[in-house]
Amino acid sequence: QVHLVESGGGLVQAGDSLRLSCAASGSTSSSYGLGWFRQAPGKEREPVAWISRSGDFTYYGYFVKGRFTIARDIAKNTITLQMNSLKPEDTALYYCAAGASFGAVQHGGEAYWGQGTQVTVSS
Numbered sequence: 594q595v596h597l598v599e600s601g602g603g604l605v606q607a608g609d610s611l612r613l614s615c616a617a618s619g620s621t622s623s624s625y626g627l628g629w630f631r632q633a634p635g636k637e638r639e640p641v642a643w644i645s646r647s648g649d650f651t652y653y654g655y656f657v658k659g660r661f662t663i664a665r666d667i668a669k670n671t672i673t674l675q676m677n678s679l680k681p682e683d684t685a686l687y688y689c690a691a692g693a694s695f696g697a698v699q700h701g702g703e704a705y706w707g708q709g710t711q712v713t714v715s716s
Contacts, residue, residue, distance in 0.1 A: 614671060614673050627672045627690070628643030629689060641653070682714075
């Protein structure tokens with residue numbers, strides 16, 4: 594079992610920055626890749642960023658375009674998502690996820706999810 598706790602969401606203005614954090618716990622949590630997905634009202638959940646267990650593989654959603662950076666602290670088993678140049682269309686509930694691989698999580702394989710943290714970007 595893996596337990597994920599997100600933090601760092603909030604209300605910001607367009608162009609501002611936010612940093613999200615996700616702390617993973619559980620006996621097997623260090624064995625998983627970790628990442629961020631988001632879901633806006635009326636839209637499907639989409640991947641934002643992913644980092645492998647070792648940190649040597651990262652993935653970013655097409656819309657990121659260099660604005661976000663995912664990082665992993667292996668010793669603390671946490672990940673962060675530094676989001677810069679935020680846009681109103683980035684407004685969504687951001688979920689932390691853990692899984693064997695990005696592909697597995699993306700396509701409905703075994704995954705663990707946090708409760709989500711709200712990011713709201715005003716224009």
